[in-house]
Amino acid sequence: QVQLVQSGAEVKMPGASVKVSCKASGYTFTTSYMHWVRQAPGQGLEWMGVINLNSGGTQFAQRFQGRVTLTRDTSTSTVYMGVNSLRSEDTAVYYCAKGGRYYPDYWGQGTLVTVSS
Amino acid sequence: QSALTQPASVSGSPGQSITISCTGTSSDVGGYNYVSWYQQHPGKAPKLMIYEVSNRPSGVSNRFSGSKSGNTASLTISGLQAEDEADYYCSSYTTSTTRVFGGGTKLAVL
Numbered sequence: 001q002v003q004l005v006q007s008g009a010e011v012k013m014p015g016a017s018v019k020v021s022c023k024a025s026g027y028t029f030t031t032s033y034m035h036w037v038r039q040a041p042g043q044g045l046e047w048m049g050v051i052n053l054n055s056g057g058t059q060f061a062q063r064f065q066g067r068v069t070l071t072r073d074t075s076t077s078t079v080y081m082g083v084n085s086l087r088s089e090d091t092a093v094y095y096c097a098k099g100g101r102y103y104p105d106y107w108g109q110g111t112l113v114t115v116s117s
Numbered sequence: 118q119s120a121l122t123q124p125a126s127v128s129g130s131p132g133q134s135i136t137i138s139c140t141g142t143s144s145d146v147g148g149y150n151y152v153s154w155y156q157q158h159p160g161k162a163p164k165l166m167i168y169e170v171s172n173r174p175s176g177v178s179n180r181f182s183g184s185k186s187g188n189t190a191s192l193t194i195s196g197l198q199a200e201d202e203a204d205y206y207c208s209s210y211t212t213s214t215t216r217v218f219g220g221g222t223k224l225a226v227l
Contacts, residue, residue: 035216037163044120044206045155045163045206045208045218045221047208047215047217095163097163103151103165103210105168106165107162109162110162
């Protein structure tokens, strides 16, 4: 069965960077896309970007362009999401979610990133 | 890209039907048949309930249905059950090749 296992919670200082991993199993990795969505405490879902796991091509929401990177390692079926110049407003649960080009269909368990001095 | 508009909350009694609306523009909901709906219970990851406006993934109850008219999509849950109490989010593909979520709707089963 499909599994997406994300890395553990992180606590970062403002201005730092974070990298969250998402290891996939149970399906053919390169036949799908991986979306990243975040959810601030008590708030709704916010789409950040998506990576084509075959080509490595990426698309981002405008507000994350230049500050978020998405990469994948096909040898380990793992996707990495990096955010730099962290600020307190970036405190959120970050989800990876596999799917097609247009929408995610299966979500990881989420990774809490806390930005605090 | 602005978030899609959903009611903050809806409620219903067990056995009743409810409908959650999701209003966008011709650049998202109205322009594409790539509207999806997600259910999220507290502390849990979202779960896909409807994709491409009206399709149910395998394993999702047929009490859940989706539709679209113009720039507004809708999720209907019939025969409400206590386990349906959750937050529901719509999402759409957009002309700027991004995706956008609604603000979410809290469903209370009274």
